[in-house]
Amino acid sequence: MLAYIIRRLLFAVPILIGVNLITFALFFMVNTPEDMARAQLGAKQTTPEMIAAWKADHGYDKPLFFNGEAPGLSKISDTLFVEESLKLFVFDFGQSDSGRQISADIYERMWPSLQIALPTFVIALVTNIALALLIVLFRGSVLDTASMMVAVAIMSVSGLFYIIAGQLLFSKIWHWVPISGYEGGWDGLKFVVLPVVIGVFAGLGSGVRWYRSLFLEEINKDYVRTARAKGLSEIKVLFGHVLQNGLLPILTGVVVVIPTLFMGSLIMESFFGIPGLGSYTIDAINAQDFAIVKAMVFLGSVLYIVGLILTDISYTYFDPRVRLQ
């Protein structure tokens, strides 16, 4: 088991290096530090001196991959790539263009993100599975057909509309909850309700359909027939046997998402004015703040890889066939 986890962790290293190469290529090769400087300083009246000063200011004044002037090994190590990579690996994201420490910002903004994303995730998961099981119980009936049509309709509307319509109805017309804002702790609940409800509803269509097809695939298997032949009621068959087996493929799709919940949702947070990582990213994109975007890309990848490893580990826990190999 330990060897297994260590092996998975070792697998993560080349992937992170790959991610790092991609981001580096994007941010420093396609778009050289000179370009960045010119974009930042305004394209018109930039002199080479100003660009050099900007580069030095941001620590971008080294060669990309190979430093011919440096002695020995530092021909390679004293370069932008190695320096930038090393900083990322210890989660030192440096400063944003507005001069703030990105790492500190991220730490501070993680929690509001989680406050929206975690309830959305949990409630959505439970609702989707419960509804899907209910529909499977009534498979082939009018309820099945009708709910599948509703699900397709829900899927066909852009999430943006749900947010706009939700804010309009619940806040502007009915005044049930404030339209946007954020507060920590239990007082913040009133701000959390609407985004969570909208988040759950927007994902309902595709979620229920996916789980339904998973369960339907299980329900035709031999072991389900055995369970029925034992004299179990349909409910016991569904909850005792089908759900248990259906959970395995669900794990693959679900566990990997959990760590990335920290990242928040770009759209939700910006519409509801929640000071989380999602709105942080959107602001950075609009301000063309490369340092923040780069940090978020790296962080997102790390969290995703953590999710992958968690998925593998959860499999060894839930699937006896994997556990003992």
Place this chain on the structure above:
Amino acid sequence: MSLTLLWTDGLIWGLIAALAAWGRIVSRSVQVRRQWMQVFESKVAMVSAIVLLFYVLLALLDSIHFTQQEAGQGLQSVLDALLAHLATVQERTYSAPFALTEYNRTLQTLEDGTVAMLYQPLQHINPAASMLWESGKALLAGLLIFTLATAVHLLWRSRVNDVSFVAQARAVWQGRTQLPWKTAYLTVLLLLLAMSWLYQLSFSYHVLGTDKVGGDVLYESLKSIRTGVLIGVLTTLVMLPVALLLGIAAGLFKGWVDDVIQYLYTTLNSIPGVLLIAAAVLVMQVMIGNHPEWFSSTEERADMRLLFLVLILGMTSWTGLCRLLRAETLKISQIEFVTAARAFGVSRFTIIGRHILPNVMHIVLIAVVLDFSGLVLAEAVLSYVGVGVDPTMHSWGNMINQARLEMAREPMVWWSLFAAFIFMFCLVLAANLFSDRVQRVLDPRSQTS
């Protein structure tokens, strides 16, 4: 006047040509023909397909561009020419659908010198037009086109089936044809009536109102179709070859090839999609910003940006299909007919072409149809985030983005959002319903349940 080919125009027409060629080759197989018949036997699929076709036709009309030097109007498409009465004129600001005046009062000096807040009349409408008369004309025109089109189609079908025209018409009317042509005709009729009505009235009114700067919302919505359809379709074009090549190679050759390909897609997958797109688009923006000399017009710049977006979306979206194809290829390469081919010394490439490709094609098709609606929706979100298409380009995402603040106004300005919602919803719903049917027919697993 000379034809001008934008990059994306070339690609979309190339794709249409490729699709047609592929359709011809594939339709030779009895099995494939039977499967497609089965797809279209469903009324829902027939209706969705016609709606989709309608959107694609509009997008194609909007993808034939020409330059009119003498008029000095720059780049225009066929659709622009058809909607010239909407494209060229602008009101001053908001006006509601079918309104005669502006939406908000403005300060005005009257003839007697007093100043008052008044609703200013719109400039580019024809208040004298009778709504009833115009509607009648429009519906008649729609009916005429429909009758013509139906007659031609009936004639063709009766030739194919070798029956008389009347017999064919009766069969359709009584619903005795294998494909639900009656439903199809009805859909076409409704679409034609709706479009001719909108078109005819658009000469006299702003049917869907005007936006903040006085642009006609109907025109914007129609122009947005091209953007949506192109993103949905061209992304697939970019993604498909990569996914096919890598997926099948990984599944068939196994060993280190498989390792490398798996590493590649795990790495790409691990970067959150929106962030990777955002990063790439940002970089591209800076690049375009630093090289204004690359483009001769804003249209060209917007077009290049659309192309970039499509490329980026394609590069981030091949991983899912690739993984599916790898798994399926692994499975198929273990099946005995592949073993038999190997025992005949058939080369790897022939095995791919003859045994593997035809047997994974259903996965590819399902993925393509399924991705389409996702991509149309993604465009809206990306444009909202600010990493979508060029802000000067017509797109539903841009419309929503501009319109979301209008909801907060008193009184509310709802029509831009409404128009974007309806146009998007119809397209995405049709795509989803169609993909549902395709999946049910083509996916061997779904046939048991």
Place this chain on the structure above:
Amino acid sequence: MQVIPQVLQVENLQIQVGETPLLKGISFEVRKGEIFALVGESGSGKSLTSLAIMRLLPEALRISGGRINLHEQSLLTLTEQQMQAVRGKQVAMIFQEPMTSLNPVMKVGDQVAEVLRVHLRLSSKAARAKVVALFEEVGIPDAANRYDWYPHQLSGGQKQRVMIAMALACEPELLIADEPTTALDVTIQAQVLQLLKQIREQRGLSILFITHDMGVVHEMADRVAVMRQGEIVEQADKAHFFSHPQHPYTQKLLADAVPERRYRQIEETAALLEVNDLKVHFPIKKGLFQRTVGYVKAVDGVTLEIPRGQTLALVGESGSGKSTIGQAILKLVNATGGKVSYRADGVEVDLTRLNEKQMRPLRRKVQVIFQDPFSALNPRMTIGEIIREGMTSLKVGPKDRAGQDGRIEELLMQVGLLPEHKYRYPHEFSGGQRQRIGIARALAVEPELIICDEPTSALDVSVRAQVLALLESLQQQYQMSYLFITHDLSIIPAIAHRVAVMQKGRIVEQGAVEAIMRRPQHPYTQQLLASAPQLVRDALAG
């Protein structure tokens, strides 16, 4: 004569899918304490009958008429909830596939305990004790510990024992066994059949035994009913049934069940293929760096030879490595060691040393026929394209399309199909017809040796007889050699000149068929023969 009370009575049972009848009104009864066998080939409706009794038919099927009575109680009029109280309690069922019939993520003990808790409302502690006792009764070793095992940790035979324990848990009056031993090896089959018989004795249980295998019927049944196309064609006591079958279909079925014994004179001809000390090992990788920690020795030092124009039968149970030998000869897997010498045009070549390019000329000499007629043909190609593939790839026969078409038609007729079949797709054919297409495909390149990998084990007995006859006549016509891989002892005398018995990657005994069948030397061969049903045993050596 004493009247034995009935347990189950089926009267004029009819089942339809849409408007198509699947069961056309069958009637039979199962008496107390007897084993009633329902025999038939695939598609005869025997499994449908069993599912109908349990009311577990797939949703598309509908019972359109008739009665099913358990004692005096009509099962078809019960509500679903009342029926649930019958299932597992009064009537229990075991299925064909023990591998997939158990819930893979639930402990086997819990799966059995579930029945007890549902029907008898036992506490989990009492249920556990009962399950352990049941496990002991059905012969699962170390029962107390096996309770906590998962299905994948058990062998096929043990899984079927768990299924039996599950069925017995609530002491039902009727056990429906739907092909319970079809997926098992012959030695395991003998044990499971023995167990079922013993349980019947001890508990006075009635068993409705559904099978396609006459040997098993002969072993187990008290009374027999033969089904064909949704009808019962004959019903009789076992003794009468086997001694005086009435219906022509039954007579044919019995004749085909045990192919005619024909021990051949073995002429000494030169060896076409010699396999010397062949080894095929697959590495097992484990640990942090996936180091190879050991090998699965699928084939471990096998030596055999196949003379020209003769058939060598390679017999063994599943996992014995018999199919791997075939694949190694075809170079579809790589040999780890040893030699495979093929005598082509008077020159001896070691196939294991050839690369793919050097192998190509030999590919036309060695061909293969597969077990599963459904997966052996690409569903997207026409029959014509399938047969043509080898001809064009290996450049055999006519080069032009018209000439090839002629050859394809000729081949199709030779295997008993029609020329116009070349335009059709595989799914339009039955299993037996597909197997013929597979044979035509192999014949197309005019091979000298065909590796037949269980070509008849997925076929019904009547079709099996036809395919064996076809292979036989082709051999005589073309002087081809066969390596006939099989687990089915009964067909060996009908097809083979010589036989090699395999166990765990090694050949334990080989020689002329008659000698091995009559006087097996090795204990494993003896055990294998002893495990075969009486009917087969008599036919082999009798």
